[in-house]
Amino acid sequence: MAITEKNKHNTDNEKGLVFHIIHGSFVDGYGIRTTVFLKGCPLRCAWCCNPEGQASYPELKYTIKDCNNCGRCIDVCPKNAIKVNPLLEKVQIDRKLCDNCGACIGVCYTGSLQYFGTYYTVDELFDIIKKDEQYYRSSGGGVTIGGGEPTFQPDFTYAFMKKCQENYIHVAVDTCGYATTEEQFRILAEANLLLYDLKSLDPNAHTKNTGVSNEIILSNLKMLNGMGKSIIIRIPVIPRLTVTNENMEIIAAFLSRLKSLERVDLLAYHTYGTIKYEQLGRKYKLSTQANIQELTEKTKRIFERYGLNVQLGG
Ligand code: SF4
Numbered sequence: 001m002a003i004t005e006k007n008k009h010n011t012d013n014e015k016g017l018v019f020h021i022i023h024g025s026f027v028d029g030y031g032i033r034t035t036v037f038l039k040g041c042p043l044r045c046a047w048c049c050n051p052e053g054q055a056s057y058p059e060l061k062y063t064i065k066d067c068n069n070c071g072r073c074i075d076v077c078p079k080n081a082i083k084v085n086p087l088l089e090k091v092q093i094d095r096k097l098c099d100n101c102g103a104c105i106g107v108c109y110t111g112s113l114q115y116f117g118t119y120y121t122v123d124e125l126f127d128i129i130k131k132d133e134q135y136y137r138s139s140g141g142g143v144t145i146g147g148g149e150p151t152f153q154p155d156f157t158y159a160f161m162k163k164c165q166e167n168y169i170h171v172a173v174d175t176c177g178y179a180t181t182e183e184q185f186r187i188l189a190e191a192n193l194l195l196y197d198l199k200s201l202d203p204n205a206h207t208k209n210t211g212v213s214n215e216i217i218l219s220n221l222k223m224l225n226g227m228g229k230s231i232i233i234r235i236p237v238i239p240r241l242t243v244t245n246e247n248m249e250i251i252a253a254f255l256s257r258l259k260s261l262e263r264v265d266l267l268a269y270h271t272y273g274t275i276k277y278e279q280l281g282r283k284y285k286l287s288t289q290a291n292i293q294e295l296t297e298k299t300k301r302i303f304e305r306y307g308l309n310v311q312l313g314g
């Protein structure tokens with residue numbers, strides 16, 4: 001959509017909660033990109049590697065290896081949520097008592113206690129991504145807004161996207177597709193490129209593994225495809241949960257009917273997010289002994305038989 005004075009968005013006051021920014025990414029769309037990760041997501045995927053992106057508020061991050069057990073945090077916690085674990089000789093946090101007030105962060109000089117999540121205004125975030133502009137121009141890249149789920153902060157995401165587009169910066173939105181309001185859907189409708197996650201075509205499996213039905217996700221995908229949007233489908237390859245020997249052909253047939261589809265990215269299962277579960281005081285419950293590489297390559301071969309352009313990795 002062309003940017004006109006009428007649809008130019010007022011970016012002054014919007015604030016968004018960001019938990020990570022990656023400069024120089026090659027895996028979040030075309031060219032060299034800056035990827036901004038926003039907090040908040042309506043899904044709870046069993047394999048999620050960004051658990052710090054799920055909640056829509058800043059969360060206490062505790063990195064035990066950096067703690068020197070000085071005890072300052074214990075003294076300031078108004079909820080008495082911090083105690084010393086005599087076995088580990090490190091403090092531990094009772095997450096049921098903690099309300100993420102941040103008092104302990106202010107006295108932790110080792111950086112062991114921090115927040116997952118920093119608030120930025122649209123203009124502050126734009127100033128950060130603008131520094132990489134020459135890389136976007138030389139490589140055909142741009143900004144990718146991911147998360148979490150970027151439509152979960154619809155006003156901020158829309159305003160930030162418009163600010164980039166007004167400055168001729170290409171915007172990809174990495175989405176789970178669970179957009180239930182007009183404000184959320186217009187982000188998908190007006191992005192330059194969609195990185196659209198597809199976890200399962202089976203509604204029961206989708207609900208079981210992500211916490212929500214795939215009905216809205218598939219209906220939005222069909223609508224965006226009908227609008228001619230540029231779409232890259234991203235499929236997490238999680239043995240037995242997303243891709244199986246039984247459903248590969250069904251998924252391939254479904255995707256081959258999407259006229260707007262430019263590529264399919266197969267994202268192999270990994271456990272790199274485990275440390276972040278520990279930092280949040282949570283447990284990562286999923287484990288698999290399956291041969292991921294074999295499953296991913298087999299999926300690629302079958303998808304290619306259906307004429308799909310497939311890439312391993314994002
Ligand atoms: S203030 Fe930081 S370094 Fe000191 S005990 Fe608490 S977490 Fe550990």
Ligand code: SF4
Nearest residue numbers: 077098099101102104
């Ligand atoms: S964030 Fe607040 S409530 Fe939670 S452990 Fe730190 S001081 Fe206590």
